[in-house]
Amino acid sequence: xTALVKPLFSVPFQRDYDFIDRKDMFSQIEEQLQRQYxxxxxxxxxxxxxxxxxxxxxRFQQTRPQSHVLWVYAASFTTFLQACHDIARSLKLPSxxxxxxxxxxxxxxxxxxxxxxxxxxxxxxDNAELFFPSVGSDSPPATxxxxxxxxxxxxxxxxxPQKSLLVTTRSxxxxxxxxxxxLCVEVPPLSPxxxxxxxxxxxxxxxxxxxxxxxxxxxxxxxxxPLTITQAAAFIIRNRWTFQGYLAALEKDKQNLTDYLSQExxxxxxxxxxxxxxxxxxxxxxxxxxxxxxxxxxxxxxITMFDPQRIPEKLLRPLTEREVxxxxxxxxxxxxxxxxxxxxxxxxxxxxxxxxxLFVISLDSMGLYLLALL
Numbered sequence: 510x511t512a513l514v515k516p517l518f519s520v521p522f523q524r525d526y527d528f529i530d531r532k533d534m535f536s537q538i539e540e541q542l543q544r545q546y547x548x549x550x551x552x553x554x555x556x557x558x559x560x561x562x563x564x565x566x567x568r569f570q571q572t573r574p575q576s577h578v579l580w581v582y583a584a585s586f587t588t589f590l591q592a593c594h595d596i597a598r599s600l601k602l603p604s605x606x607x608x609x610x611x612x613x614x615x616x617x618x619x620x621x622x623x624x625x626x627x628x629x630x631x632x633x634x635d636n637a638e639l640f641f642p643s644v645g646s647d648s649p650p651a652t653x654x655x656x657x658x659x660x661x662x663x664x665x666x667x668x669x670p671q672k673s674l675l676v677t678t679r680s681x682x683x684x685x686x687x688x689x690x691x692l693c694v695e696v697p698p699l700s701p702x703x704x705x706x707x708x709x710x711x712x713x714x715x716x717x718x719x720x721x722x723x724x725x726x727x728x729x730x731x732x733x734x735p736l737t738i739t740q741a742a743a744f745i746i747r748n749r750w751t752f753q754g755y756l757a758a759l760e761k762d763k764q765n766l767t768d769y770l771s772q773e774x775x776x777x778x779x780x781x782x783x784x785x786x787x788x789x790x791x792x793x794x795x796x797x798x799x800x801x802x803x804x805x806x807x808x809x810x811x812i813t814m815f816d817p818q819r820i821p822e823k824l825l826r827p828l829t830e831r832e833v834x835x836x837x838x839x840x841x842x843x844x845x846x847x848x849x850x851x852x853x854x855x856x857x858x859x860x861x862x863x864x865x866x867l868f869v870i871s872l873d874s875m876g877l878y879l880l881a882l883l
Contacts, residue, residue, distance in 0.1 A: 516625065517599050519592075520566045520580045527710040528564050529703050529735075531557075537694045538565060538675065545691050546668035549634075549676040549684030552696030555736030558677040561696065562630050565675065569628050576671075577627035579616075584633040589613065589660055613663040626671035631664070634678045634687060641686060661687070698733040701725070707735060711742035712752075720753060727756045730766075737770065744772060 534550075538561075541548040550558045566578050581592040594612040597605035602615045620627065634640065640661040664687070668674065678684045684693040699707060708724060731737040745755050759766050 516575055517577045517579065517596070518566075518570055519596055519599060520563060520578060520630070521582075522563050524567045525560060525563065527707070528560065529699065529707050529710075531561065531699075531703070534561055534694065534696065535565065535568070541688075541691060541694065542673045542675070543670065545689060546670070546672065547674045547676070547688045547691065549678055549688045549691075549693045550696050551678055551681050551684040551693035553734075554679055555734050556696050556698055557735040558696050559632055560735065562632060562675055562677050566628070566630055573626060573628075575625065577623070577625060579620075579627060579629045581629060581631050582633060583631050583639070583660065584635065586639060586660065589639075589663075593663070613660075617663045617665055620665035620672070621667040623672075627673075629665065629674050631674060631676045631687070634660075634676050634683055635680055637680060637683050637686075640683060699735060699738075701728065701733065704728045704731075704733040704738060707738050708742060711739050712745055714746050715742070715750075715752065723753045723756050727752055727759070730756065730759055740770070740772065744769070 538548055538550070550561060552558050566580070569576065570578055579596055581596075582588040583592075590613060593616045594605070597612040597615045597619075600616075600619065602612075602619055604610050605612055605615055620629065640659055642659050664674065665672065674687075676684060676687050678687070678693075681693050685691065698704075705724065705728060708728060709719065727741065728738065731741055741755060744750070745752065755769075759769055
């Protein structure tokens with residue numbers, strides 16, 4: 510155990526004072542942490558999982574000032590390793606800088622033995638292979654550097670009311686497994702009023718007035734998703750444009766919609782190596798599926814070529830040799846939070862549309878165009 514002058518707070522992002530309070534999300538987090546000590550926030554890319562986690566971290570620090578708050582970016586083994594190394598150095602853990610030392614093991618051991626309370630936030634834990642390798646994967650072995658142990662082995666095993674873990678992930682399956690089988694806290698898009706409040710806060714310097722029809726229609730096109738709203742507001746302000754002009758550009762044609770929503774505008778509360786545009790964010794999800802489960806990616810690509818209204822299974826079934834493979838492929842798509850974006854539920858079972866626009870995303874890795882009716 511290490512004597513610290515003050516508790517460690519390693520969240521690498523500033524607090525967002527324009528944050529839209531989603532009280533139901535925080536009450537669910539608190540309730541589950543008190544019962545299970547692990548909770549996963551699941552939802553599509555850009556819906557605000559990490560922003561909720563950032564805000565929760567600052568609230569946690571305010572109410573428990575003697576507790577440690579540790580942020581671990583888990584998008585890859587490299588980022589996980591770097592986060593553990595930074596934490597180990599900040600805590601001045603013995604031998605943390607010695608050659609051959611595993612900083613992840615040091616941090617894991619310290620978390621299990623530390624007397625003080627702490628909260629660990631595991632952000633962007635989307636890749637199942639990093640936490641549960643070779644479980645149900647139909648892809649060849651990875652060629653990039655991989656950990657000798659799964660990242661799940663490094664997560665603290667001793668949890669109690671004073672030691673808790675908060676996870677953000679796009680994968681419901683990963684989220685449930687990391688939360689000991691507990692159902693994820695699903696993060697939906699904003700309500701119309703929440704979306705309007707966010708737009709007003711983020712576009713305070715916009716040219717022109719907040720025309721009620723234009724702003725409501727714009728939010729509808731943007732799907733009430735925080736990332737699209739924040740990026741739209743930033744684009745409008747940077748280019749000194751009006752809401753009416755931006756909306757007209759989005760509604761002009763599909764290519765315009767794709768071009769504008771693919772623009773990368775820096776967000777100080779997102780990792781530097783993480784895409785800021787909604788299309789590039791969603792494409793990451795497809796890339797994960799393509800790398801780990803090629804059969805599922807093939808099925809998804811075919812689904813997107815149909816009119817997404819109750820596609821007969823008999824048109825998709827020949828893609829897999831066995832019934833169980835087909836069911837597992839559908840399950841993988843349904844388990845990934847972007848299932849709504851890719852219209853799995855809408856196409857196979859009928860469902861609610863998030864948006865009424867047709868998005869076209871170029872998938873360079875397959876030479877295809879992924880069509881997603883939102």
